[in-house]
Amino acid sequence: MIEFFQALANPAVPFLLYAVLAGALAAPAFGIIGSYVVVNRISYLAGAISHSVLAGIGLSLLLRHRFGITVLTPFWGAFIAAIISALIVAWASRKKTDRTDSVISIVWSLGAAIGVIFLAWTPGFVDPMAYLFGNILLLSPQDLIGMLILDGVILGTALLFYPQFMAMSFDDEFAQVRGMPTDFHRTLLLVLTGATVVLLVSTVGIVLVITLLTLPAAAAGFFSRTLRSLMIGASLIALGVTFFGIALSYVFDLPSGAGIVLCAIGVYSLARAVHGIGVKLNLRSFA
């Protein structure tokens, strides 16, 4: 572990510092949006959005390596794909028909399929592993600036709409009766989820996004009575698991996304166990 801290301070390997900074930057967005995703029970919507971002990443790489167009970085390609799929998912889930599930599955797999095709058309060898399972150690300073901007927008919007999002998440019918534009709020929340997914994809990759989005909030949920404490707890847990996940992967030479996800699962299991023991003790003392 000491070698990890030494490496962090070593200017010859800046990527490790970038990785930790990226995790710290993104953690509040993970915690806040993750809390909304968990209390609204929409993790499968987030799953669909995350898999569709491969289309944007693939498009960006195809444009770059086949046509020499470099305007669209993989980060912003992922962002555009996430926003488009968030809008489609919002539209489909609003209709609430039998076909909602099918539309979401289509977004899920179509985005991934298009992405794989684009990658296949890209000349040279592109390793999709980094995008599927993440490699936080590949982040550039430009990516960090993009993450910082996105993080600020997500946090600002989530704070601005906090009372409305809370009311809609608790009872959207009542919010609608009170004249709230609940369709707009729900769509906005899904767009924010899409933006958060893009931050997550840089960190843990497409396949592992759901873990880092939902497990910190689910773990904090065992001990939170309010949405605010849930968000704070989830953000701290996201920060902790990202940091220790990176350290773990550095020390044992593991893929960083996998290290982070294993830490998140460990924290969730621990929280569940502690909660379970607490409940048992309480019951006994009441008996």
Next chain:
Amino acid sequence: MEKAPITDNHPTTLELKNLSFSYPGVPVFQDINLNVQLQGLSQVVGPNGGGKSTLAKLMLGLNDPQVGKVQVLGCEPARAAGSGLIGYVPQHTLFDPHFPIRVVDVVLSGRLKRAWGPYSKEDRRIVQETLEDLGLQNLAERGFSALSGGQRQRVLVARALVGQPKILLLDEPTANIDFESARNLEAYIRTLKDRISVILITHDFDFLTSSVDRVICVNRNIHLHESGQLDADGLRRLFSGHFHALGEAGCQHD
């Protein structure tokens, strides 16, 4: 589209004009006409599936009729509800029991006006007063999910009242709560009905029989009984007699 200003002296009326409503493939109401003054306490009764909740959703603007129109307080339902003139109390059992939210935050949501931004100081003051009025001030910081059914129902009543409505619409408020809480809630509603119009949807026929001003019977059709047209005996017959059969036989109107 008419945009009459909503003022204090708006008539507390519910008006249905040639109203037809159906869910996809399931007709509920056909060509209904009704014009009712809602002062005091109105009780909506009828069998499950007869359209009680559908009528409530039409009044709140959550459902739009395919034909005809609904007017509450002389204007469109969504507009009346959106300005806080109709307070809505749904059943407490509809909520996610694990949702992390404090009582005060639930009640504050009854003050939602703008599509973004925080609550005002006035919002918080009114919420505080209403919580005290309902004897909930000690529960304000508690988690909603930690409350008993009766307490939750009171919180939902508080949430509806902070919008300062002229009509309070309660959907089965005493269902699934214990006997004593139910009686306390009834007593509180009795104190309200002199200030605002109360509409109570229920299948509990004992509820408030002595103080009800009118009964609206809903079973694919809508019939109005003003209690002035019925003596005490008639009212009792209405409840004990032909409504007892509602569950099985449906409303026995001609």
